[in-house]
Amino acid sequence: xxxxxxxxxxxxxxxxxxxxxxxxxxxxxxxxxxxxxxxxxxxxxxxxxxxxxxxxxxxxxxxxxxxxxxxxxxxxxxxxxxxxxxxxxxxxxxxxxxxxxxxxxxxxxxxxxxxxxxxxxxxxxxxxxxxxxxxxxxxxxxxxxxxxxxxxxxxxxxxxxxxxxxxxxxxxxxxxxxxxxxxxxxxxxxxxxxxxxxxxxxxxxxxxxxxxxxxxxxxxxxxxxxxxxxxxxxxxxxxxxxxxxxxxxxxxxxxxxxxxxxxxxxxxxxxxxxxxxxxxxxxxxxxxxxxxxxxxxxxxxxxxxxxxxxxxxxxxxxxxxxxxxxxxxxxxxxxxxxxxxxxxxxxxxxxxxxxxxxxxxxxxxxxxxxxxxxxxxxxxxxxxxxxxxxxxxxxxxxxxxxxxxxxxxxxxxxxxxxxxxxxxxxxxxxxxxxxxxxxx
Numbered sequence: 001x002x003x004x005x006x007x008x009x010x011x012x013x014x015x016x017x018x019x020x021x022x023x024x025x026x027x028x029x030x031x032x033x034x035x036x037x038x039x040x041x042x043x044x045x046x047x048x049x050x051x052x053x054x055x056x057x058x059x060x061x062x063x064x065x066x067x068x069x070x071x072x073x074x075x076x077x078x079x080x081x082x083x084x085x086x087x088x089x090x091x092x093x094x095x096x097x098x099x100x101x102x103x104x105x106x107x108x109x110x111x112x113x114x115x116x117x118x119x120x121x122x123x124x125x126x127x128x129x130x131x132x133x134x135x136x137x138x139x140x141x142x143x144x145x146x147x148x149x150x151x152x153x154x155x156x157x158x159x160x161x162x163x164x165x166x167x168x169x170x171x172x173x174x175x176x177x178x179x180x181x182x183x184x185x186x187x188x189x190x191x192x193x194x195x196x197x198x199x200x201x202x203x204x205x206x207x208x209x210x211x212x213x214x215x216x217x218x219x220x221x222x223x224x225x226x227x228x229x230x231x232x233x234x235x236x237x238x239x240x241x242x243x244x245x246x247x248x249x250x251x252x253x254x255x256x257x258x259x260x261x262x263x264x265x266x267x268x269x270x271x272x273x274x275x276x277x278x279x280x281x282x283x284x285x286x287x288x289x290x291x292x293x294x295x296x297x298x299x300x301x302x303x304x305x306x307x308x309x310x311x312x313x314x315x316x317x318x319x320x321x322x323x324x325x326x327x328x329x330x331x332x333x334x335x336x337x338x339x340x341x342x343x344x345x346x347x348x349x350x351x352x353x354x355x356x357x358x359x360x361x362x363x364x365x366x367x368x369x370x371x372x373x374x375x376x377x378x379x380x381x382x383x384x385x386x387x388x389x390x391x392x393x394x395x396x397x398x399x400x401x402x403x404x405x406x407x408x409x410x411x412x413x414x415x416x417x418x419x420x421x422x423x424x425x426x427x428x429x430x431x432x433x434x435x436x437x438x439x440x
Contacts, residue, residue: 002157002237005347006377013374017366017394018415022422030055031063032425036194037415040403041396043192044214045417047425051200053125057132057217060195067191067214068137074187075147080107082186111146114153114247121250121277123258129217139215148218151253152279157181157341159352159378160231160285161368162304164292165335167356168363173389174292174303176285177368178211178221178231179379181341184407188213188381189398196422197261199225207423208260211384211395218253221384223393224260225423227289228269229386231306232256235281237344239324242281243312249277252284252309259286266291266305273307273314282309283339289388303388306337329353333360340376352376365394365416373410380408393417 022034022045034045046063050056061068119127130148134141161177168175182188191214199207208224210217223229232252235242255276259269266288273284284307291303302318317323322332324343329350336356340349355372356363365385373379385394394416396409406412 002342002345003347004157004341004345006351006375010375010377013370013411013414015413017369018413021418026063028059028063031059033063036417037395038413040400040405041413041415043194043395043397043415045194045196045422046214047196047198047422049198049200053128054132056197057129057134058136059132060129060215061133061136064193064214065137068133068139071187071191071214072139072143072147074190075150076107076143078186079150082183108142108146110153111149112142114149115145117248118149118152118251118279121248122254126217126254126257133215133217144215148216148253149251151218151220152247152251157236157345158231158233159340159348159373159376160233160283160306160338161352161356161372162285162287162302162306162337163335163356163363164303167333167335167360169361169367170364170389172292173387174287174289175363175365175368176229176231176287176304176386176388177373178229178285178384178386179373179376179410180221180381180383181378182381184380184398187401190400191215192382192397192400194393194395194417194422196425198423198425205261206264209393209419209422210257210260211382211393217257218251219257219260220253221382222257222260223386223388223419224263225419226264227388227391228260228263228266229287229289229388230256230259231285231287233283233285233339233342235283235343237342238281238310239344241313241315241323242308242310242343244310245280246277246311247279249279249311252279252282256284266301266303270305270316273309276314278309278311278314280310281343283307283343284309285337285339287386287388289391292389302335302337304337306339308343333357336360341378348376348378352378365392369394369396369414377408377410379410383409383414385414391419391423393419 022036025033159179195210211221269286287304306317308315329346340352396414
């Protein structure tokens with residue numbers, strides 16, 4: 001069991017939610033940059049277009065060249081320092097055995113070896129997009145690739161929630177929480193970005209939003225125009241039902257992005273997860289706003305599933321098939337699925353359970369932002385709250401370098417994004433894309 005717990009004196013988040021539309025900054029004709037949020041809580045919103053994955057990556061790199069040139073070297077240098085520290089002391093998100101392995105062969109070699117083990121199960125479009133970014137920015141392709149393998153060597157302590165029907169104020173809504181607890185001392189919070197990938201005619205992809213950082217193309221948080229959203233928790237404290245892990249397979253950050261980019265429904269996502277060659281111990285979450293319903297229908301499939309995920313198992317969890325089983329700190333709540341910080345983490349789970357029981361039937365994105373995440377103290381790096389019926393997204397990020405106010409995202413200002421508007425955004429001029437499509 002994990003031994004942490006939130007501060008019993010934690011206070012609600014009373015900050016007003018920012019609702020103004022993102023402001024235009026610049027465009028290259030095939031990509032555009034906006035700024036959303038207010039003051040020190042502002043973040044980038046990037047719209048990307050392209051007929052191929054390479055073109056999308058290239059356009060991204062042209063638009064955000066300076067930021068990418070800063071982000072990737074800073075992230076790699078920071079991870080090197082953290083793995084060295086993890087050898088002789090505790091870094092919560094780096095398993096000890098991984099730290100010792102990295103110390104023996106070096107971080108670059110370890111990440112390259114991880115890529116070599118994953119490449120057979122990694123769709124080609126990820127490598128092509130990274131090459132496009134590399135060619136546009138001059139950042140070494142291998143460095144970009146290495147950063148995207150970090151997730152397979154580390155484990156963030158995060159939380160998630162799916163709530164619908166009788167659990168929420170608007171009985172038609174499906175609400176989903178993704179609270180990312182990872183690392184607030186590194187460079188990530190200096191580069192927050194929501195990236196909108198716009199589907200091009202002739203490609204099979206959907207339009208979707210990736211919530212993360214500049215140049216980060218894997219998904220740990222995001223939602224699609226198909227009203228699908230993803231959540232994820234790294235598992236440090238599993239039980240015996242997880243079975244085995246593997247370092248060979250489909251990187252989970254690629255799997256989650258492919259759910260957003262290619263899947264049209266929760267059943268599609270379930271099939272992708274079931275059939276994947278899975279790797280490490282995780283809890284995944286997938287919600288489908290199209291399946292939300294306003295009536296109390298016991299036979300209607302739950303619109304949100306969490307997933308007990310490992311190389312050995314993919315167990316789909318809903319409010320009736322609820323895991324892990326514990327009546328004290330992880331009890332069933334009708335029309336809710338929730339996990340606090342880990343698989344076996346009583347100290348956080350019991351507080352999350354209490355808040356959800358107290359707020360049952362009244363949940364809104366605003367209530368989750370003000371009364372759930374700050375009291376549970378989950379979502380230090382970023383917090384994303386999806387309403388998959390109204391198609392809005394609430395986002396808060398950790399304090400960046402040189403900024404003021406609370407450090408943790410869950411205590412900072414949330415910004416509401418109208419995802420219907422963002423998904424329907426259209427560039428005024430797309431010469432390269434149109435030329436490419438004309439050649440097809």
